[in-house]
Amino acid sequence: MSNLIKFKIDGKECMAEAGKFIVDAAADNGIYIPTLCNMKGVKPKGACRICSVRINGRLMTSCTTPVTDGMEIESNSAEIQDLRKSIIELLFVSGNHFCPACEKSGNCELQALAYRYQMMVPRYPYEFPMKPVDASSPRIIKDQNRCIFCKRCIKTIKDKNGRSYFVFRNRGHKLEVVLDEEMGKTIDIATAHLAMENCPVGSILVKEKGFDTPIGKRKFDKEPIGSDIKL
Amino acid sequence: MSKPVVATTSLAGCFGCHMSILDIDERILTLIELVEFNKSPVDDIKTFTKPVDIGLIEGGVCNSENVEVLKSFRKNCKILVSLGECAIMGGLPALRNGIPIEECLHEAYIGGPTVQLNKDGIMPNDDELPMLLDKVYPCHEIVKIDYFLPGCPPRADLIWDALVALVTGDPMKLPYEVVKFD
Numbered sequence: 094m095s096n097l098i099k100f101k102i103d104g105k106e107c108m109a110e111a112g113k114f115i116v117d118a119a120a121d122n123g124i125y126i127p128t129l130c131n132m133k134g135v136k137p138k139g140a141c142r143i144c145s146v147r148i149n150g151r152l153m154t155s156c157t158t159p160v161t162d163g164m165e166i167e168s169n170s171a172e173i174q175d176l177r178k179s180i181i182e183l184l185f186v187s188g189n190h191f192c193p194a195c196e197k198s199g200n201c202e203l204q205a206l207a208y209r210y211q212m213m214v215p216r217y218p219y220e221f222p223m224k225p226v227d228a229s230s231p232r233i234i235k236d237q238n239r240c241i242f243c244k245r246c247i248k249t250i251k252d253k254n255g256r257s258y259f260v261f262r263n264r265g266h267k268l269e270v271v272l273d274e275e276m277g278k279t280i281d282i283a284t285a286h287l288a289m290e291n292c293p294v295g296s297i298l299v300k301e302k303g304f305d306t307p308i309g310k311r312k313f314d315k316e317p318i319g320s321d322i323k324l
Numbered sequence: 325m326s327k328p329v330v331a332t333t334s335l336a337g338c339f340g341c342h343m344s345i346l347d348i349d350e351r352i353l354t355l356i357e358l359v360e361f362n363k364s365p366v367d368d369i370k371t372f373t374k375p376v377d378i379g380l381i382e383g384g385v386c387n388s389e390n391v392e393v394l395k396s397f398r399k400n401c402k403i404l405v406s407l408g409e410c411a412i413m414g415g416l417p418a419l420r421n422g423i424p425i426e427e428c429l430h431e432a433y434i435g436g437p438t439v440q441l442n443k444d445g446i447m448p449n450d451d452e453l454p455m456l457l458d459k460v461y462p463c464h465e466i467v468k469i470d471y472f473l474p475g476c477p478p479r480a481d482l483i484w485d486a487l488v489a490l491v492t493g494d495p496m497k498l499p500y501e502v503v504k505f506d
Contacts, residue, residue, distance in 0.1 A: 189419075189422075191419060192505035193415065193416060198505065204505060207505070214412050214464065215413075219465070317500055
Protein backbone atom coordinates (compact mmCIF):
# COMPACT_ATOMS: atom_id res chain seq x y z
CA MET A 94 0.00 0.00 0.00
CA SER A 95 2.47 2.60 -1.16
CA ASN A 96 0.01 5.07 -2.57
CA LEU A 97 -1.60 5.91 0.78
CA ILE A 98 -1.90 9.62 1.44
CA LYS A 99 -2.78 11.65 4.51
CA PHE A 100 -5.47 14.29 4.68
CA LYS A 101 -7.67 15.92 7.31
CA ILE A 102 -11.44 16.17 7.68
CA ASP A 103 -12.53 18.71 10.32
CA GLY A 104 -9.10 18.36 11.87
CA LYS A 105 -9.23 14.57 12.08
CA GLU A 106 -6.23 12.77 10.56
CA CYS A 107 -7.36 10.43 7.79
CA MET A 108 -5.68 8.11 5.33
CA ALA A 109 -6.81 6.91 1.94
CA GLU A 110 -5.57 5.76 -1.42
CA ALA A 111 -4.63 8.65 -3.67
CA GLY A 112 -7.26 9.50 -6.26
CA LYS A 113 -10.26 8.30 -4.25
CA PHE A 114 -13.20 10.65 -4.20
CA ILE A 115 -13.59 12.50 -0.90
CA VAL A 116 -16.97 10.93 0.04
CA ASP A 117 -15.55 7.41 -0.32
CA ALA A 118 -12.27 8.29 1.39
CA ALA A 119 -14.23 9.85 4.27
CA ALA A 120 -16.44 6.77 4.57
CA ASP A 121 -13.32 4.57 4.77
CA ASN A 122 -12.27 6.68 7.74
CA GLY A 123 -15.68 6.43 9.40
CA ILE A 124 -16.85 9.92 8.46
CA TYR A 125 -20.23 10.35 6.82
CA ILE A 126 -20.66 13.03 4.18
CA PRO A 127 -24.27 13.07 2.96
CA THR A 128 -24.98 12.27 -0.69
CA LEU A 129 -28.15 12.17 -2.73
CA CYS A 130 -27.40 12.01 -6.46
CA ASN A 131 -24.30 9.88 -5.88
CA MET A 132 -24.39 6.08 -6.04
CA LYS A 133 -21.69 3.57 -5.35
CA GLY A 134 -20.21 2.20 -8.57
CA VAL A 135 -21.65 4.94 -10.77
CA LYS A 136 -19.64 7.83 -12.18
CA PRO A 137 -20.36 10.82 -9.91
CA LYS A 138 -22.04 13.88 -11.28
CA GLY A 139 -22.05 16.50 -8.50
CA ALA A 140 -25.62 17.51 -9.30
CA CYS A 141 -27.34 17.86 -5.94
CA ARG A 142 -24.48 19.62 -4.05
CA ILE A 143 -25.53 17.96 -0.76
CA CYS A 144 -21.99 16.62 -0.34
CA SER A 145 -20.43 20.09 -0.52
CA VAL A 146 -17.36 20.59 1.65
CA ARG A 147 -14.98 23.51 2.02
CA ILE A 148 -11.43 22.99 0.75
CA ASN A 149 -8.95 25.87 0.70
CA GLY A 150 -11.80 28.28 1.30
CA ARG A 151 -13.82 27.04 -1.67
CA LEU A 152 -16.96 24.91 -1.74
CA MET A 153 -16.40 21.68 -3.64
CA THR A 154 -18.61 18.62 -4.18
CA SER A 155 -16.90 15.77 -2.38
CA CYS A 156 -18.38 13.11 -4.68
CA THR A 157 -16.44 14.49 -7.67
CA THR A 158 -13.25 15.76 -6.00
CA PRO A 159 -10.40 13.29 -5.45
CA VAL A 160 -8.41 13.51 -2.22
CA THR A 161 -4.84 14.75 -2.46
CA ASP A 162 -1.96 14.58 -0.02
CA GLY A 163 -2.25 17.04 2.85
CA MET A 164 -5.74 18.20 1.86
CA GLU A 165 -7.66 19.93 4.66
CA ILE A 166 -11.42 19.44 4.36
CA GLU A 167 -14.11 21.22 6.34
CA SER A 168 -17.34 19.22 6.40
CA ASN A 169 -19.13 19.55 9.71
CA SER A 170 -19.08 23.31 10.28
CA ALA A 171 -22.31 25.10 11.11
CA GLU A 172 -22.15 26.94 7.77
CA ILE A 173 -21.89 23.77 5.68
CA GLN A 174 -24.54 21.95 7.74
CA ASP A 175 -26.89 24.84 7.10
CA LEU A 176 -26.02 24.88 3.40
CA ARG A 177 -26.92 21.18 3.16
CA LYS A 178 -30.14 21.75 5.07
CA SER A 179 -31.06 24.59 2.73
CA ILE A 180 -30.55 22.33 -0.30
CA ILE A 181 -32.89 19.75 1.24
CA GLU A 182 -35.45 22.48 1.94
CA LEU A 183 -35.20 23.77 -1.65
CA LEU A 184 -35.83 20.26 -2.97
CA PHE A 185 -38.89 19.95 -0.72
CA VAL A 186 -40.48 23.23 -1.83
CA SER A 187 -39.65 22.94 -5.53
CA GLY A 188 -41.52 19.65 -5.98
CA ASN A 189 -44.65 18.19 -4.42
CA HIS A 190 -43.35 15.97 -1.64
CA PHE A 191 -46.40 14.74 0.26
CA CYS A 192 -44.66 12.37 2.64
CA PRO A 193 -47.84 11.09 4.38
CA ALA A 194 -49.21 9.81 1.06
CA CYS A 195 -45.97 8.58 -0.50
CA GLU A 196 -45.24 4.88 -0.99
CA LYS A 197 -41.53 5.52 -0.48
CA SER A 198 -41.96 7.25 2.89
CA GLY A 199 -39.59 5.72 5.43
CA ASN A 200 -37.31 4.44 2.67
CA CYS A 201 -36.81 7.79 0.94
CA GLU A 202 -33.31 9.27 0.98
CA LEU A 203 -34.49 12.87 0.62
CA GLN A 204 -36.82 12.41 3.60
CA ALA A 205 -34.06 10.63 5.54
CA LEU A 206 -31.73 13.59 4.98
CA ALA A 207 -34.47 15.94 6.16
CA TYR A 208 -34.76 13.80 9.31
CA ARG A 209 -31.00 13.77 9.80
CA TYR A 210 -30.82 17.56 9.54
CA GLN A 211 -34.09 17.90 11.53
CA MET A 212 -35.93 19.99 8.97
CA MET A 213 -39.04 21.12 10.85
CA VAL A 214 -40.21 23.44 8.08
CA PRO A 215 -38.53 24.70 4.90
CA ARG A 216 -37.40 28.34 5.08
CA TYR A 217 -38.60 28.88 1.48
CA PRO A 218 -42.19 29.27 0.28
CA TYR A 219 -43.83 26.19 -1.23
CA GLU A 220 -44.11 26.31 -4.98
CA PHE A 221 -46.76 23.59 -5.53
CA PRO A 222 -45.88 23.16 -9.22
CA MET A 223 -48.33 21.35 -11.50
CA LYS A 224 -46.62 18.12 -12.57
CA PRO A 225 -47.95 15.10 -14.43
CA VAL A 226 -47.91 11.43 -13.40
CA ASP A 227 -47.10 9.00 -16.20
CA ALA A 228 -48.67 5.59 -15.62
CA SER A 229 -48.67 4.45 -19.26
CA SER A 230 -46.10 1.68 -18.76
CA PRO A 231 -47.58 -1.63 -17.60
CA ARG A 232 -44.92 -1.95 -14.90
CA ILE A 233 -43.89 1.52 -13.75
CA ILE A 234 -45.45 4.75 -12.51
CA LYS A 235 -43.26 7.83 -13.06
CA ASP A 236 -44.45 10.56 -10.71
CA GLN A 237 -42.91 13.88 -11.77
CA ASN A 238 -44.11 15.56 -8.57
CA ARG A 239 -41.36 13.79 -6.64
CA CYS A 240 -38.49 13.75 -9.16
CA ILE A 241 -35.33 15.56 -8.03
CA PHE A 242 -33.34 15.09 -11.30
CA CYS A 243 -30.55 13.11 -9.66
CA LYS A 244 -30.10 11.10 -12.88
CA ARG A 245 -29.55 7.88 -10.94
CA CYS A 246 -32.18 6.01 -12.99
CA ILE A 247 -30.76 7.28 -16.28
CA LYS A 248 -27.30 6.09 -15.37
CA THR A 249 -28.16 2.71 -13.87
CA ILE A 250 -31.32 1.33 -15.47
CA LYS A 251 -30.34 0.02 -18.90
CA ASP A 252 -31.39 -2.82 -21.18
CA LYS A 253 -28.99 -5.52 -22.40
CA ASN A 254 -27.83 -3.30 -25.26
CA GLY A 255 -26.88 -0.54 -22.84
CA ARG A 256 -29.78 1.77 -23.71
CA SER A 257 -31.24 3.76 -20.81
CA TYR A 258 -34.90 3.24 -20.00
CA PHE A 259 -35.08 6.77 -18.57
CA VAL A 260 -34.15 9.98 -20.40
CA PHE A 261 -34.09 13.72 -19.88
CA ARG A 262 -36.76 15.66 -21.76
CA ASN A 263 -36.94 19.46 -22.27
CA ARG A 264 -34.62 21.98 -20.67
CA GLY A 265 -34.44 24.54 -17.88
CA HIS A 266 -37.48 24.68 -15.64
CA LYS A 267 -39.35 22.36 -18.01
CA LEU A 268 -36.77 19.59 -17.57
CA GLU A 269 -38.16 16.18 -16.68
CA VAL A 270 -36.88 12.64 -16.40
CA VAL A 271 -39.22 10.41 -18.36
CA LEU A 272 -39.52 6.70 -19.01
CA ASP A 273 -38.96 5.95 -22.70
CA GLU A 274 -42.43 5.22 -24.05
CA GLU A 275 -41.47 2.22 -26.20
CA MET A 276 -38.98 0.69 -23.79
CA GLY A 277 -41.38 1.24 -20.88
CA LYS A 278 -43.80 -1.20 -22.51
CA THR A 279 -41.36 -4.08 -22.31
CA ILE A 280 -39.45 -3.38 -19.08
CA ASP A 281 -39.22 -6.59 -17.01
CA ILE A 282 -40.26 -6.77 -13.38
CA ALA A 283 -36.74 -7.18 -11.96
CA THR A 284 -35.51 -4.05 -13.77
CA ALA A 285 -38.61 -2.16 -12.65
CA HIS A 286 -37.91 -3.08 -9.02
CA LEU A 287 -34.27 -2.04 -9.41
CA ALA A 288 -35.42 1.31 -10.84
CA MET A 289 -37.68 1.88 -7.84
CA GLU A 290 -34.87 0.93 -5.46
CA ASN A 291 -32.30 3.16 -7.16
CA CYS A 292 -34.63 6.16 -7.13
CA PRO A 293 -33.74 8.10 -3.95
CA VAL A 294 -37.29 9.46 -3.72
CA GLY A 295 -40.72 8.08 -4.66
CA SER A 296 -40.66 9.20 -8.28
CA ILE A 297 -40.32 5.71 -9.75
CA LEU A 298 -42.84 3.21 -8.41
CA VAL A 299 -43.52 -0.37 -9.41
CA LYS A 300 -47.18 -0.89 -10.24
CA GLU A 301 -49.35 -3.07 -8.03
CA LYS A 302 -46.98 -2.62 -5.10
CA GLY A 303 -48.19 -0.62 -2.14
CA PHE A 304 -47.11 -0.02 1.42
CA ASP A 305 -45.72 -3.41 2.42
CA THR A 306 -43.36 -2.60 5.30
CA PRO A 307 -45.00 -1.47 8.54
CA ILE A 308 -44.03 1.84 10.12
CA GLY A 309 -41.16 1.20 12.49
CA LYS A 310 -39.50 -1.39 10.26
CA ARG A 311 -38.59 0.77 7.28
CA LYS A 312 -35.05 1.73 6.32
CA PHE A 313 -34.83 5.09 8.09
CA ASP A 314 -37.38 4.66 10.92
CA LYS A 315 -34.92 4.03 13.73
CA GLU A 316 -31.47 5.02 12.49
CA PRO A 317 -30.53 8.18 10.57
CA ILE A 318 -29.18 7.87 7.04
CA GLY A 319 -25.41 7.38 7.14
CA SER A 320 -25.49 5.36 10.39
CA ASP A 321 -23.78 2.49 8.58
CA ILE A 322 -20.68 4.62 8.15
CA LYS A 323 -18.62 4.36 11.29
CA LEU A 324 -15.31 2.88 12.33
CA MET B 325 -49.18 31.81 39.59
CA SER B 326 -51.99 30.90 37.26
CA LYS B 327 -51.59 28.00 34.86
CA PRO B 328 -50.49 28.59 31.25
CA VAL B 329 -53.48 28.65 28.90
CA VAL B 330 -53.63 26.44 25.79
CA ALA B 331 -55.97 26.74 22.81
CA THR B 332 -56.22 24.35 19.86
CA THR B 333 -58.03 24.28 16.54
CA SER B 334 -58.35 22.13 13.45
CA LEU B 335 -58.40 24.05 10.15
CA ALA B 336 -58.14 22.00 6.95
CA GLY B 337 -57.14 18.90 8.87
CA CYS B 338 -58.61 15.52 9.75
CA PHE B 339 -58.47 15.82 13.56
CA GLY B 340 -55.72 13.21 13.51
CA CYS B 341 -53.35 15.62 15.26
CA HIS B 342 -55.94 16.16 18.00
CA MET B 343 -56.20 12.38 18.30
CA SER B 344 -52.44 12.35 18.73
CA ILE B 345 -52.76 14.89 21.57
CA LEU B 346 -55.10 12.42 23.29
CA ASP B 347 -52.56 9.70 22.51
CA ILE B 348 -50.35 10.98 25.35
CA ASP B 349 -52.47 8.54 27.38
CA GLU B 350 -52.37 8.89 31.17
CA ARG B 351 -50.10 11.93 30.87
CA ILE B 352 -53.30 13.80 30.04
CA LEU B 353 -53.94 13.86 33.80
CA THR B 354 -50.61 15.62 34.30
CA LEU B 355 -51.44 17.90 31.38
CA ILE B 356 -54.61 19.22 32.97
CA GLU B 357 -52.60 19.84 36.15
CA LEU B 358 -50.02 21.78 34.11
CA VAL B 359 -52.21 23.84 31.79
CA GLU B 360 -55.70 25.19 31.37
CA PHE B 361 -57.53 24.79 28.05
CA ASN B 362 -59.38 27.68 26.47
CA LYS B 363 -60.89 27.71 22.94
CA SER B 364 -60.48 24.14 21.77
CA PRO B 365 -62.48 21.18 20.46
CA VAL B 366 -61.09 19.29 23.48
CA ASP B 367 -63.30 21.23 25.94
CA ASP B 368 -65.72 22.63 23.34
CA ILE B 369 -65.09 26.29 24.24
CA LYS B 370 -66.00 28.10 21.02
CA THR B 371 -64.53 31.57 21.52
CA PHE B 372 -61.48 33.00 23.28
CA THR B 373 -62.42 34.07 26.81
CA LYS B 374 -58.95 35.15 27.95
CA PRO B 375 -55.44 35.70 26.58
CA VAL B 376 -53.82 32.40 25.61
CA ASP B 377 -50.17 31.39 26.00
CA ILE B 378 -49.89 28.51 23.54
CA GLY B 379 -52.03 27.97 20.43
CA LEU B 380 -51.80 24.65 18.60
CA ILE B 381 -52.90 24.75 14.96
CA GLU B 382 -53.80 21.59 13.11
CA GLY B 383 -54.46 21.71 9.37
CA GLY B 384 -53.63 24.05 6.53
CA VAL B 385 -55.60 27.04 5.30
CA CYS B 386 -58.09 26.14 2.57
CA ASN B 387 -60.93 28.67 2.93
CA SER B 388 -61.87 32.11 4.23
CA GLU B 389 -63.04 30.75 7.58
CA ASN B 390 -59.63 29.09 8.14
CA VAL B 391 -57.96 32.46 7.48
CA GLU B 392 -60.22 34.17 10.01
CA VAL B 393 -59.72 31.51 12.71
CA LEU B 394 -55.97 31.46 12.17
CA LYS B 395 -55.75 35.26 12.41
CA SER B 396 -57.81 35.24 15.61
CA PHE B 397 -55.41 32.63 17.03
CA ARG B 398 -52.45 34.84 16.14
CA LYS B 399 -54.17 37.77 17.81
CA ASN B 400 -55.03 35.91 21.01
CA CYS B 401 -52.05 33.56 21.47
CA LYS B 402 -48.53 34.47 22.57
CA ILE B 403 -47.02 31.40 20.92
CA LEU B 404 -48.42 29.64 17.85
CA VAL B 405 -47.39 26.10 16.96
CA SER B 406 -48.04 24.43 13.59
CA LEU B 407 -49.02 20.91 14.49
CA GLY B 408 -48.58 18.29 11.75
CA GLU B 409 -47.88 18.17 8.04
CA CYS B 410 -51.09 19.91 6.94
CA ALA B 411 -50.37 22.99 9.05
CA ILE B 412 -46.74 22.97 7.93
CA MET B 413 -47.11 22.33 4.19
CA GLY B 414 -50.80 21.98 3.38
CA GLY B 415 -50.71 18.20 3.61
CA LEU B 416 -53.16 16.00 1.76
CA PRO B 417 -55.71 18.81 1.14
CA ALA B 418 -52.91 20.58 -0.75
CA LEU B 419 -52.98 17.79 -3.34
CA ARG B 420 -55.56 20.03 -5.01
CA ASN B 421 -53.01 22.82 -5.40
CA GLY B 422 -52.27 23.15 -9.08
CA ILE B 423 -55.73 21.95 -10.12
CA PRO B 424 -58.10 24.85 -10.97
CA ILE B 425 -60.75 25.27 -8.27
CA GLU B 426 -63.58 24.95 -10.80
CA GLU B 427 -62.27 21.56 -11.88
CA CYS B 428 -62.13 20.41 -8.23
CA LEU B 429 -65.71 21.48 -7.54
CA HIS B 430 -66.93 19.96 -10.79
CA GLU B 431 -65.33 16.64 -9.89
CA ALA B 432 -66.79 16.74 -6.37
CA TYR B 433 -70.35 17.81 -7.17
CA ILE B 434 -71.10 17.18 -10.86
CA GLY B 435 -68.74 15.00 -12.85
CA GLY B 436 -67.31 12.62 -10.24
CA PRO B 437 -68.10 8.89 -10.61
CA THR B 438 -69.84 8.74 -7.21
CA VAL B 439 -72.10 11.74 -7.83
CA GLN B 440 -75.65 10.43 -8.37
CA LEU B 441 -78.26 12.62 -6.72
CA ASN B 442 -77.22 16.05 -8.01
CA LYS B 443 -79.32 15.93 -11.20
CA ASP B 444 -79.57 19.72 -11.52
CA GLY B 445 -75.80 20.06 -11.33
CA ILE B 446 -75.83 22.46 -8.37
CA MET B 447 -72.59 23.56 -6.79
CA PRO B 448 -72.67 24.82 -3.18
CA ASN B 449 -73.16 28.58 -3.44
CA ASP B 450 -74.80 29.68 -0.19
CA ASP B 451 -73.49 32.98 1.18
CA GLU B 452 -73.09 31.33 4.60
CA LEU B 453 -70.45 28.96 3.22
CA PRO B 454 -66.81 30.04 3.51
CA MET B 455 -65.15 30.78 0.18
CA LEU B 456 -62.53 28.29 -0.96
CA LEU B 457 -59.08 29.76 -1.50
CA ASP B 458 -57.24 29.32 -4.80
CA LYS B 459 -55.02 26.76 -3.09
CA VAL B 460 -54.31 25.31 0.34
CA TYR B 461 -51.72 27.40 2.17
CA PRO B 462 -49.33 26.38 4.93
CA CYS B 463 -50.19 28.33 8.11
CA HIS B 464 -46.86 30.17 8.20
CA GLU B 465 -47.61 31.71 4.80
CA ILE B 466 -50.67 33.43 6.34
CA VAL B 467 -49.50 34.43 9.86
CA LYS B 468 -46.26 34.18 11.81
CA ILE B 469 -45.85 30.72 13.35
CA ASP B 470 -43.33 30.28 16.15
CA TYR B 471 -42.75 26.53 16.24
CA PHE B 472 -43.32 23.56 13.95
CA LEU B 473 -44.02 19.97 14.96
CA PRO B 474 -43.95 17.72 11.88
CA GLY B 475 -45.64 14.34 11.55
CA CYS B 476 -48.81 12.84 10.17
CA PRO B 477 -49.78 12.90 12.94
CA PRO B 478 -46.93 14.25 15.09
CA ARG B 479 -45.98 11.52 17.56
CA ALA B 480 -47.69 11.92 20.95
CA ASP B 481 -44.24 12.01 22.57
CA LEU B 482 -43.22 14.92 20.34
CA ILE B 483 -46.36 16.90 21.28
CA TRP B 484 -45.89 16.09 24.96
CA ASP B 485 -42.19 17.05 24.97
CA ALA B 486 -42.93 20.28 23.10
CA LEU B 487 -45.74 21.27 25.46
CA VAL B 488 -43.65 20.50 28.54
CA ALA B 489 -40.70 22.44 27.09
CA LEU B 490 -42.93 25.44 26.31
CA VAL B 491 -44.56 25.40 29.73
CA THR B 492 -41.41 24.83 31.78
CA GLY B 493 -39.01 26.76 29.56
CA ASP B 494 -36.56 23.85 29.53
CA PRO B 495 -34.77 23.00 26.28
CA MET B 496 -36.56 20.40 24.19
CA LYS B 497 -35.20 16.95 23.48
CA LEU B 498 -35.60 15.87 19.87
CA PRO B 499 -34.76 12.16 19.62
CA TYR B 500 -34.46 10.84 16.04
CA GLU B 501 -37.53 8.59 16.28
CA VAL B 502 -40.03 11.34 17.05
CA VAL B 503 -39.42 13.73 14.15
CA LYS B 504 -41.13 12.02 11.22
CA PHE B 505 -43.17 13.32 8.29
CA ASP B 506 -45.62 10.41 8.17
